[in-house]
Amino acid sequence: MAKQIRSGHIGILTSGGDTPGLNAAIRGIGKTAASNGSMQVIGFKDGFRGLMENRSVRLDNNMLSGILTLGGTILGTSRDKPHKMPMGGKTVDMTDVIVENYHKNHLDVLVCMGGGGTLKNAFRLSQAGCNIITLPKTIDNDIVGTDVTFGFDTALGIAVDAIDRLHSTASSHHRVIIVEIMGHKVGWLALGAGMAGGADAILIPEIPYTIDKLADSILERVSRGKRFSIVAVAEGAITVEGDRKIKAVEKKLEGTEGEERAKLKDQLSALDSEYRGSTMAMAEELQIITGLETRVTILGHLQRGGTPSALDRNLATRLGTSAIDYIRDEQFGIMVAVDGEQCKAVPLQDVAGKINYVPPDHSWVTAARNLATSFGD
Numbered sequence: 001m002a003k004q005i006r007s008g009h010i011g012i013l014t015s016g017g018d019t020p021g022l023n024a025a026i027r028g029i030g031k032t033a034a035s036n037g038s039m040q041v042i043g044f045k046d047g048f049r050g051l052m053e054n055r056s057v058r059l060d061n062n063m064l065s066g067i068l069t070l071g072g073t074i075l076g077t078s079r080d081k082p083h084k085m086p087m088g089g090k091t092v093d094m095t096d097v098i099v100e101n102y103h104k105n106h107l108d109v110l111v112c113m114g115g116g117g118t119l120k121n122a123f124r125l126s127q128a129g130c131n132i133i134t135l136p137k138t139i140d141n142d143i144v145g146t147d148v149t150f151g152f153d154t155a156l157g158i159a160v161d162a163i164d165r166l167h168s169t170a171s172s173h174h175r176v177i178i179v180e181i182m183g184h185k186v187g188w189l190a191l192g193a194g195m196a197g198g199a200d201a202i203l204i205p206e207i208p209y210t211i212d213k214l215a216d217s218i219l220e221r222v223s224r225g226k227r228f229s230i231v232a233v234a235e236g237a238i239t240v241e242g243d244r245k246i247k248a249v250e251k252k253l254e255g256t257e258g259e260e261r262a263k264l265k266d267q268l269s270a271l272d273s274e275y276r277g278s279t280m281a282m283a284e285e286l287q288i289i290t291g292l293e294t295r296v297t298i299l300g301h302l303q304r305g306g307t308p309s310a311l312d313r314n315l316a317t318r319l320g321t322s323a324i325d326y327i328r329d330e331q332f333g334i335m336v337a338v339d340g341e342q343c344k345a346v347p348l349q350d351v352a353g354k355i356n357y358v359p360p361d362h363s364w365v366t367a368a369r370n371l372a373t374s375f376g377d
């Protein structure tokens with residue numbers, strides 16, 4: 001039965017790193033709203049910055065046509081936060097201006113599509129009195145409360161394709177090839193791609209590694225006549241030493257406020273830069289220990305670009321069209337999440353600021369370990 005929704009205005013913005021499937025989600029909201037009621041859909045450009053600067057576009061049928069298969073976002077995106085907006089070399093709290101523009105545009109709801117950062121910012125706006133709905137998008141799959149995020153499947157496919165290609169060259173040259181895979185501070189992408197691509201070692205942030213254990217696993221392969229190896233490493237992967245230092249500062253952070261907290265946060269980001277994303281240095285060390293020729297491929301933004309997979313198009317379409325149900329029911333302050341074949345509403349306060357880490361005993365990890373894949377631990 002057609003959904004009956006009242007007249008009014010839906011605002012949409014996309015924020016954070018772009019993700020394949022964003023346009024499918026925009027189209028899902030826009031077309032469902034247009035065909036089932038008299039709601040107008042307005043898109044704000046470049047994330048929260050566009051709402052602050054009141055840069056918008058009417059998302060009519062013309063705008064929504066032909067975008068299902070497009071990667072990126074037709075609205076543009078940015079990582080700008082309402083409460084820390086870069087303005088002339090400083091960061092300024094522009095929350096009031098954003099709330100004012102929300103009302104000036106007569107919005108009944110603002111749909112924010114984004115990852116962890118967007119969720120926190122959207123929650124703040126909902127606390128400031130705006131009606132907010134979010135959709136979980138990120139290639140990292142690091143949002144709690146949803147089975148999966150859209151964008152993950154496409155990025156996974158790209159990373160697996162890369163590993164398949166690296167396999168033949170690694171084997172021909174008898175080399176170790178280390179492939180760095182995105183994922184911010186979680187290992188879903190590296191784990192999934194490493195498993196599907198048959199990587200010999202997988203390094204993820206949730207399972208700290210030592211270079212010696214990693215080297216042992218590669219030399220053990222050599223002893224079995226395997227003269228090449230593929231190592232899938234998450235960009236956030238960390239050594240046991242780095243992890244210990246970071247956890248110690250994180251512990252101090254609990255319950256610390258004010259200046260001391262700011263200092264500890266600075267310490268944390270310094271440790272993150274020192275110990276995470278050091279794939280090149282790790283490769284050099286590995287080459288010295290194993291004596292095997294080693295190469296590095298950093299997949300980087302390739303994993304976010306291009307056309308979304310069929311799974312992501314359908315996931316984003318389901319989430320976008322379902323959002324209209326919650327708008328019709330005036331259920332706000334929620335994220336529309338994936339729950340098996342259904343969508344469900346999860347309160348923003350339950351998900352904002354939380355991270356969906358890979359449980360170290362997750363079935364994907366167990367399956368990989370059963371195949372003697374090394375985690376460097």
Ligand code: F6P
Pocket residue numbers: 017115138139140182183184235304
């Ligand atoms: O969150 C998505 C993501 O692609 C992460 O995997 C990565 O750490 C980050 O964004 C890269 O951000 P940017 O595109 O701003 O360099």
